[in-house]
Amino acid sequence: MSVYKCYDCNQVLCRDCSRKHGNTEKYSTHLMQLISDSFILNCKFPLEDDIYGIRFISDIKCLPDGEVVAAVYNKGKLELLVFSISGKRRHVIQLDNIPRKMDVVDKNTVAVLLEKDIVAIIDIQQNHVQYIRNIAIPYSSDTLIYIENEFYISDKHGIVVIDMSGSVKRRITLSFTPCDMCYDVDSQRIYCIDSDTSKLICIDRDGNNIFTFTDPSMTYLKILP
Numbered sequence: 001m002s003v004y005k006c007y008d009c010n011q012v013l014c015r016d017c018s019r020k021h022g023n024t025e026k027y028s029t030h031l032m033q034l035i036s037d038s039f040i041l042n043c044k045f046p047l048e049d050d051i052y053g054i055r056f057i058s059d060i061k062c063l064p065d066g067e068v069v070a071a072v073y074n075k076g077k078l079e080l081l082v083f084s085i086s087g088k089r090r091h092v093i094q095l096d097n098i099p100r101k102m103d104v105v106d107k108n109t110v111a112v113l114l115e116k117d118i119v120a121i122i123d124i125q126q127n128h129v130q131y132i133r134n135i136a137i138p139y140s141s142d143t144l145i146y147i148e149n150e151f152y153i154s155d156k157h158g159i160v161v162i163d164m165s166g167s168v169k170r171r172i173t174l175s176f177t178p179c180d181m182c183y184d185v186d187s188q189r190i191y192c193i194d195s196d197t198s199k200l201i202c203i204d205r206d207g208n209n210i211f212t213f214t215d216p217s218m219t220y221l222k223i224l225p
Contacts, residue, residue, distance in 0.1 A: 006018075010185045010186075055072065058102075059112075060102075061104050069102070078096065080095060082124055093122060095120060098114060100144075103144055103146045105146050108123055108124050111151060119132040119166070132164075142154075143178055143179065143181050147183050147205070150163055154177060154181060154192075157171070157174070158173045158207065159181075160172075176196060178194065180193040188205060189204060190204070
C-alpha cells in the first residue's frame with residue numbers, strides 16, 4: 001500500500017520501499033511526505049482590500065516542503081508572497097511585472113509567467129529572481145507549465161516550448177487555445193482546458209490528441225484572476 005510520496009522522483013512508495021529509498025545514498029536528500037498529511041490545507045492568510053485599492057491572487061502553489069507561494073497584484077505592487085505551513089508570512093519577493101501564472105520547478109524554485117511575455121525563475125530560499133525576457137511569443141495566453149527543464153506556454157496557435165534560457169525549442173500547433181494546462185508525469189500527458197468549447201483535452205507532448213472529455217454541465221470554463 002502506498003503511504004509516502006517522493007517529490008523528487010514523483011513516485012508513491014510503500015512503507016518498506018520508502019525506508020530503502022531514504023537510506024540509499026543516491027536518494028538521501030530526496031523530499032518525502034506521508035500521503036495522508038493534510039497540513040497544507042490548514043494554511044490560511046488574509047488578502048485585505050478596500051474600495052480604493054485593487055488586490056488579487058493570480059495563482060497560488062504549494063511547495064513539497066509545505067511552504068505556500070502566492071503571486072499577488074497588490075495595489076500596484078507586484079509580489080510573490082511566501083508563507084509557512086502555519087500561515088505565517090516568511091517574506092515578500094518583488095516582481096517586475098504583473099504575475100499571470102505560476103508552476104513549481106523544484107522544491108525551492110517556482111516559475112512565474114508575467115505580463116509582456118516575461119518568465120521569472122525564482123529561488124524561494126535564496127530570494128533570487130532570474131528574468132527571461134524578449135521571448136518570441138507575441139500571442140501568449142495566461143498559462144505556463146514546467147516539464148523537464150522546459151516551459152510550455154500557450155498561445156492562440158497552441159503551445160510554445162522554450163528552454164531555461166528563453167530560446168524557443170519548438171511550437172506545438174493545436175486547433176484550440178489552452179486557457180489552462182497541467183502535466184501528468186507518469187503518463188507524460190498534458191491536460192488542457194479549451195474555454196471556447198468547454199472541453200478537457202488530453203494530448204501528448206507532441207500535441208497528438210489522446211482523448212477529449214465533455215460534460216453538459218461544464219460551460220463557460222474560464223480562468224479568472
